[in-house]
Each structure stands twice: as structure tokens, then as C-alpha cells.
Amino acid sequence: MKxxxxxxxxxxxxxxxxxxxEHALHVLDFxxxxDVRIGRVIDLELSESDPARAIVQANEMARALLANLVIExxxxxVVEE
Known part of the structure; x- marks a missing residue:
């Protein structure tokens, strides 16, 4: 499951x-x-069949490693089962 x-x-x-x-886009006449905010997307392939458990696991991973909870x-x- 992704x-x-x-x-x-x-x-x-x-x-x-x-x-x-944002500044570069304005210079390019956009x-x-x-306001422009930059983030990141992390796709995880999990060997999990229950979507709810997959979300719980992804949240645990984000809290432990993927996100800096002080500033992010x-x-x-779930994007694919």
C-alpha cells in the first residue's frame, strides 16, 4: 500500500x-x-493491508524522522491500496 x-x-x-x-516568479512576470511555501512529499510503500494502520504507521514515521515537529x-x- 502506498x-x-x-x-x-x-x-x-x-x-x-x-x-x-515567489520573487523569481514575479520577475518572470507571473x-x-x-505567498509561496515550499514543502516536500515522501511516498512510502508499506506492506500493510489496512489503510487505517498504514496511516498510523506513516504518522509514527513522520513524528520520529520525516518531519521536524518544532517547525513543520x-x-x-493513502494514495494506493
């Missing part, structure tokens, strides 16, 4: 990479772009 964990900086945490991309939030979802 589970996707999306990790993003918490609101209020400075995102210099996002600001750089003036309608507002995360969300896990």
Missing part, C-alpha cells in the same frame, strides 16, 4: 526558499502569484 506524507513548514515559520521562488506540520494519506 502512503504519501506531505511535510510543510508551519505557518509563521520563515520560508526563504519559498520567498526566492504577477498574480502570492505533516499530513499522511
Amino acid at each position: 502512503v504519501r506524507v506531505t511535510v510543510m513548514l508551519k505557518d509563521g515559520v520563515l520560508d526563504p526558499q519559498g520567498k526566492a521562488v 504577477k498574480n502569484v502570492g 506540520d505533516f499530513a499522511a494519506e
